[in-house]
Amino acid sequence: MTKKIVFSIIIPAFNEEKTIVKCLKSVLSQDFDHGFEIIVVNNGSTDNTAKIVNQFKVQLINESKKGLILARNAGFKQAKGKYLVNLDADCLVSKDWLKKIYLNFQKDSRVVLVTGPYLCLNPGQKTDYLNLFLAFILDLLYQIFDRSFSYYGGNVAIKKSALEQIGGYDLRFSSSDQLSLLKRLEQIGGKTVFDKTLIGYSSPRRTRKRFLKWIFKEVLFLYVINNFYIKLGGKSLGVWEDIR
Numbered sequence: 001m002t003k004k005i006v007f008s009i010i011i012p013a014f015n016e017e018k019t020i021v022k023c024l025k026s027v028l029s030q031d032f033d034h035g036f037e038i039i040v041v042n043n044g045s046t047d048n049t050a051k052i053v054n055q056f057k058v059q060l061i062n063e064s065k066k067g068l069i070l071a072r073n074a075g076f077k078q079a080k081g082k083y084l085v086n087l088d089a090d091c092l093v094s095k096d097w098l099k100k101i102y103l104n105f106q107k108d109s110r111v112v113l114v115t116g117p118y119l120c121l122n123p124g125q126k127t128d129y130l131n132l133f134l135a136f137i138l139d140l141l142y143q144i145f146d147r148s149f150s151y152y153g154g155n156v157a158i159k160k161s162a163l164e165q166i167g168g169y170d171l172r173f174s175s176s177d178q179l180s181l182l183k184r185l186e187q188i189g190g191k192t193v194f195d196k197t198l199i200g201y202s203s204p205r206r207t208r209k210r211f212l213k214w215i216f217k218e219v220l221f222l223y224v225i226n227n228f229y230i231k232l233g234g235k236s237l238g239v240w241e242d243i244r
């Protein structure tokens with residue numbers, strides 16, 4: 001008997017031939033009793049990403065227009081699961097990752113979004129110390145206010161019907177619409193959860209030899225300031241750099 005699909009795991013992929021195998025293996029090894037599907041969105045890759053993905057029992061779809069939000073949106077339109085799970089192609093997850101997400105949704109019917117922190121695959125780096133600090137702050141805020149003030153775009157699960165209700169992703173953003181999406185989910189009465197034990201292990205490539213650029217240009221400028229600019233002007237100030 002075919003299991004009902006509970007989760008649709010959406011993995012955008014642009015030139016991920018070096019990372020996608022380990023990522024897919026970690027997802028396929030989940031200790032989870034319910035059904036789930038994996039949708040890899042080939043976002044204009046020019047390497048062997050598509051060829052490698054086709055060796056696994058997963059769905060491969062194409063989104064030729066570059067952009068992380070566009071790729072996730074393509075996966076969203078294809079998904080059959082009750083919940084959408086966004087994962088980055090350079091991330092690994094533990095065997096109980098889906099189980100933890102599922103339990104968070106089952107605790108409260110109001111829950112529409114569940115997220116957890118990133119930790120670095122190479123502990124001891126500047127990135128890892130920063131991620132630990134951010135996880136501490138987000139968990140502290142969650143414990144005080146009972147809501148998530150941000151979420152990790154590559155380690156988050158969203159109730160599909162809630163995303164449909166708010167009109168989907170804000171496609172004016174190229175990479176990060178976190179603040180916009182959280183606000184719209186709260187406007188429909190949705191509850192957002194930050195689970196500090198729901199860890200995605202990410203590669204250090206975003207900050208390797210460019211830590212300050214990542215902090216100031218991408219986190220502060222493109223994530224924080226750009227969110228407010230788009231609300232005022234309707235256009236993005238820039239795009240995130242492709243790092244491989």
